[in-house]
Amino acid sequence: MSETYIPLSQVNTYVFCPRRFYYESVEGHQVVNEHIEEGKIKHEHVHTAVKDRKKGDKTISRRQYLASDTLGVSGYTDLVEEKNGIPYPVEFKKAGVGNWLNDQVQLCLQGLLLEEKTGVSIPHGYIFYIGSKRRRKVPFDKELREITREYVAEARSLLDSRKIPKPIHDNRCNGCSVRSICLPDEVAYLHELDERPKRIKPALGVDNVLYVDEPGCAIKKTGERILVAKENEVIRDIPLIHLGQVVISGNVNLTTPAMQTLLYEGIPVVFLSAYGRYHGALTPQVSRNSLLRCAQHKVANRPEACLDLSKAFVRGKVANMRMMLQRRKWQSADSTDSALEPLLANIKAIQTMEKRIDKATELSELLGIEGNASAAYFGAFNFMLKSEMGFDFQRRSRRPPADATNALLSFAYSLLTADLISAIQTVGLDPYVGFFHQLKYGKPCLALDLMEEFRPIIADSVVITLINNRRIKPEDFTQSHGGWYLKEHRRKVFYAAYETRKNETITHPLFKYKLTFRRAMELQVRLLAKYLTGEIDQYTPLTVR
Incomplete structure (x- = not known):
């Protein structure tokens, strides 16, 4: 078995879209958009609000780490309910309702890992939909178990081959965090699989640029903001969230806290001479791709x-x-x-x-x-x-x-x-x-x-x-x-x-x-x-x- 474990969540991603799995698991892209951020916030609320406890004849525990050398998969469960000696995995999803195969496969995989850990046969699990506060029972029947194992094998094969899959190019692309990297509409058009895309999707690159070239200025950091000051007077005050690049020309001081913050936030700093000649750049961590x-x-x-x-x-x-x-x-x-x-x-x-x-x-x-x-x-x-x-x-x-x-x-x-x-x-x-x-x-x-x-x-x-x-x-x-x-x-x-x-x-x-x-x-x-x-x-x- 490979020494590399596939995260449970990434198996979900593979079932949803093999191409997205490739970008995240093979090339290492981790792009956060509003949908992912919302899901993270709701999951964090679950992990902090739900405590290990007994409720009637059930024992409830949160965030159990599971790993399987046989399947080569590992990850955390959101919740495990144990009743009469049988543990049942519970997976939380931010949607109001749904019947998605990728979520069922992820839940079934948690069940398989729990079975391997406890030696107890687990007949089903639950998906809890945060949006509607309802939960759905998912039976771990023979068909779902076989499909789950097949998807794990396919994901492993893709990791080994490193061959990028073709674009899915359907409604699953809407709201996808890696769409600006994937360019599914553009690639499909270039391969004569669809008509021209109607509009460009949002970019991931540089947006607002801060130019600082006044001699004696200092670029500082306070809270979540970048300040440009001269002789104790603040000339510019910009929220980090609105900043994409900093261009410094001539004799301008960049403080260490500001430098560290810009690097951490992935904001490059470009240095020009006093005459405008390009000298170099302070760049964030190089892409892992x-x-x-x-x-x-x-x-x-x-x-x-x-x-x-x-x-x-x-x-x-x-x-x-x-x-x-x-x-x-x-x-x-x-x-x-x-x-x-x-x-x-x-x-x-x-x-x-x-x-x-x-x-x-x-x-x-x-x-x-x-x-x-x-x-x-x-x-x-x-x-x-x-x-x-x-x-x-x-x-x-x-x-x-x-x-x-x-x-x-x-x-x-x-x-x-x-x-x-x-x-x-x-x-x-x-x-x-x-x-x-x-x-x-x-x-x-x-x-x-x-x-x-x-x-x-x-x-x-x-x-x-x-x-x-x-x-x-x-x-x-x-x-x-x-x-x-x-x-x-x-x-x-x-x-x-x-x-x-x-x-x-x-x-x-x-x-x-x-x-x-x-x-x-x-x-x-x-x-x-x-x-x-x-x-x-x-x-x-x-x-x-």
Whole structure:
């Protein structure tokens, strides 16, 4: 028998949905939603309210631990009633009423474990429904006993094989805590088993972001809240429940209690330099999903697989760069204006590069295609900026940024890098093992891979909007060490614009439902994970129209 015991509750989960059992027992996902939280609260009430006692001719005991080497199952009973020397398991469920096979199997399994422990034959047990305060008698007949043993064997087989089951894709998905991980509607559609999903489900990733860049500020913790204080004055007061990420830029103090609390709550802290360059992140415990990371490493070690994925990343980036320039062309009152000829020529150059992507046979060739397309895009970038705003952009420069526009682009890319790293870690992948960007110590290669499709439509779009709406002006910059940098007091404007852009909705090119850019980042990482594990046949980048 295996040394690993299957928890009683997980056998219930397997009967209800083998795929959910896989995510929880094999990959280690433990997601708490309102339904699970409600059940936990009601069970805790049972365990504290019910005491071991005698009631007439019955003896009532709570939370007995049971284990079986024969079945390889262990767990706690909610209640055991003993009458005339025969123990009867009682399982509490939060529902008002029900007749669910998974609950009956869990109860029968408790009966089998009690029989093995006591040597007494147990004819039945009870399910108590907390919602209606009624209980239902469940006979442990031959059929239920056989079914229970079969389900335990199937669950054990799945644990050993580690092969993910297909989505159930029915009403059981409603309210499921792992739905945002499972993506049953999306996977079913990609396998042509159903129509397109009508809407995206709630995300598990970063929601509200706290930006702190004022020198001398301290981030503290009090109760269930995070405070930002300066010289004993509280500047921000945010409940932990409303916080998804903290971004610190420059000389800001993070206290040890605040740091420990953020780690415990699973809230990452991103560190940027005073000039907005990404330095690193304080991340919560790495996902326990080692199987997913093993699949990632296997693909990363196969050159042909890396090339296929890299083509998808580049295809998304180039298509979105072309679309950004085409939007500028469509905004022109006269598309035949000779002043637009350089813009049209660069759009054509990008289209030429697009046609070459799928024909690339080496990663170095693909890098050349991506580089040429980017050069054409940035060669026409100035057309997307209103000339009267005083920003003159000639070419892309990074370290240091050679002008104000480059400073804004670099700042936006730093924030985008941090967001992609957070999404990657939420899903359970390794942000430092990529496919298009080759391995280099300290380089978040996978984040840079996934950034490609988002650069034009999030980062570049924010920069263009800030300049053209005169929310950032040339005098908002300072020059230092040969580079241009946004002044500290203007960064709040940039942060606000960046968050606004992430909350804007788009139509997903594959599923055709509406979702925010913020949600799209996590969704794309999850789709990549499903490709890496062989659950879907290809990765499709996010493109806009």
